[in-house]
Amino acid sequence: MAIAGPYMVKYNYHAQDLYHTNLWPNAQHWFGTDALGRDLWVRVWDGARVSLFIGISAALLDLLVGVLYGGIAAFFGGKVDDVMMRIIEIMVGIPSLILNVLMIVYMGAGVGSIVIALVITGWVNMARLVRGQILQLRDQEFVLAARTLGAGNWRLILRHLIPNVFGIIIVQITFTIPSAVFSEAVLSFLGLGIKVPQASLGSLTFEALDGLRYNFYQLAFPAVVISLIMFAFNIFGDGLRDALDPKLRK
Amino acid sequence: MGIILDVKDLEVSFQTHAGEVQAVRGVTFRVNKGEAVAIVGESGSGKSVTAQTIMRLVPTPPAVIKGGSIVFDQNVDIVSLSDKQMEHIRGFEIGMIFQDPMTSLNPTMTVGRQIAEGLIKHHGLSKQKAKDRALELLNLIGIPNAAERVKQYPHQFSGGMRQRVMIAISLACSPKLLIADEPTTALDVTIQAQILDLMKELQVKLGASIIIITHDLGVVADIAQKVIVMYAGKVFERGTIREVFYNPQHPYTWGLLRSMPRLDADEDTDLIPIEGTPPNMLYPPSGCAFADRCPNAMEICVKAQPEETTLSDTHGASCWLLHPKAPQVDRGLILGGVPR
């Protein structure tokens, strides 16, 4: 679909890249080279892959933790819910950037630690969203009907509650990914991200800072790619939300 | 006896993604001064759209007034008025009461202010005078402790009280015509009795004409003098309540009367439901819209729509059975099994 188009085009470029990534110095320099003579085209797309990988894994882990946490809180309600929500409120009170920085300092830089750091601060949104949805659904008559038919808790959760939150979750992921990409970019920009010589879109922008005045292109390309990724995911998310509503299916 | 509202051949449609929804397909009726007229119909009958079109509250687009005329007070052509002119009419000449008292009052304004708004705008009353009048009205509609309550917010009132406030707002500028769209549907039955009583009292006191839209035939029998039965955007039957309840001429009216349970009915009487469901107004049938559910349907009913047959000065029905060449029909039991 046209909505997902720009994203897919990038991927194709990635595929082409696989030839290039193993050869750091390269005869073709479509994006120019950076301060150390490395081909920027390769680095940008390679960086994009790394950024996307981080973004998607962070989002998926967010999903796992968030759904479990929010689901349990909402389903059982009462005191369980109260306690779990207080914990969330405490977590929200801590500025995420500081938390991320602390995590990375503790674990050392690298893809793995970035993903973990992002998940630790990011799961809260998903949890709240899932909790809100399930709280609403839990008292709906169709859930009550299943209970009177004799459905046990597992059946209620798996067959009734989750399929009805599914759509919302998927859509939320498509928004979490770009936000995770952006957070990673910020971290790398601050010098806390990917190890050299690996590239990520954020680290590229960081490296580009020195030569900003004369080598503007070094900053421009990664920045534009970051923007396009975020834009594409957001539009995709909007389209997906409409498509997944069974009421609009006919 | 003047005519306060004259609606002729009104046609209103909605342009939607899926196509044109013909909500009102040629509706004609009159309301005399001082009269209470009830419009009865189910969902999809077009009764609410008709009422809202009289007030020009239907957003255009997506609604389109395709044809017909609405003449108010014998010389005001509602369809052709500009928005600004219509603003003057609303609240001042024609008042409206909506169904859901929970959502039709502004939660952030005190009740007194909402009543006074219209007065300040249309009558140009000073704030103080408007406040006094608001107080008067609250007393008129039977709210105890009016002096205190006038300063309160809607959420501090119960459903029945809010509906009274709505009535006060709609009456504030002494309009000539009051349109009430399902005013008691959301209320408990003992509260409904209070509100209907109030409306009858006010009608007598203020001499206003009322159009009341409802699906409850009991409410119609209680408060209205005339009734109009609508189905799928058309008027199937209209007349005084005696004519329509005791001598109905349209199969749909028979069906409605037979399917209503009555408190005073014998325990053995059956409810005879109208089978089937109302048509989809995206694809209205070319013949009579009731043909597929009508136990007396004839061949012609599916092919063409009947014209209205005039049965008396006040009574008319649109049905092929009334055509001189149509066969006689045994109406069987009507009125919940009590033959009349």
Next chain:
Amino acid sequence: MIEPILQVKNLKRHFNVGRNEVLRAVDGVTFDVQKGETLGLVGESGCGKSTTGRTIIRLYNATEGKVLFKGQDVHALNKKATKAFTRQMQMIFQDPYASLDPRMLVEDIIGEGIDIHDLYSGKQRRERIVSLLETVGLNADHANRYPHEFSGGQRQRVGIARALAIEPEFIIADEPISSLDVSIRAQVVNLLKQLQKERRLTYLFIAHDLAMVKHISDYIGVMYLGVLVEKASSNRLYERPLHPYTEALLSAIPTPDPEIERTRERIILKGEIPSPIHPPSGCRFRTRCPKAMPECAVKEPEWKEKEPDHFVACHLY
């Protein structure tokens, strides 16, 4: 004396709202239902009729009091007995739009009970579902559709089919027709009556439309703010109402008959329905009762059988 299939004894269901405030939704309700009968439960907002139904079917626990179904306390069943219970008592819900899972096919919605109790599978299951669809006036191709493709009346029929699927003996219908169009209501009520005859069902019919309740019920219980104020056979209640609230309720219902409407006597109650969180002391109806006496503010009236099979709670008796 045959034991009634359902016995409700002084049932109470309270909810905690806010700090230290208790919503006494159901505050002491006692009645019996015989097998094969229909008991109608009527009342206005806040009377607790829906909560009563839901407590009987175990969607809520009872705060106090007992519900005995076939002699067994429904709130004290072990796991196995609970499952057996759900096969015997089912519910039809009010909102045809919220009572069906929007993401499930009609076939699975109806089949859920069958699946939970492992009654049939494969071809037999399919046949059973089709037969249920036909019983409620739908047909086989409806099985493969989603709820949003149906009208309100049709969805309600799906709800009825779902309740019937596991062959219960007792069905609680919680406002099953209030959300439906007027010309559809009679269809659904007639269907319920027919099913009752064919399958010897017992109904608890909860609604606020007294005329419809009278049509379908053998007995009617009138509730106000959490308590039963009167219970009698349908005809008795209409001909000789004892409780002032019942009188007022009957009087408030407009009859679709102009002659009668214009000439009958009205009892118009003053005031609003009080909040169930702070009900009036003594008899809850006293603030609006045209016949209130000083005693009414002090003591709650007792639930008595004033005449054979005619119960009332009022100081006038």
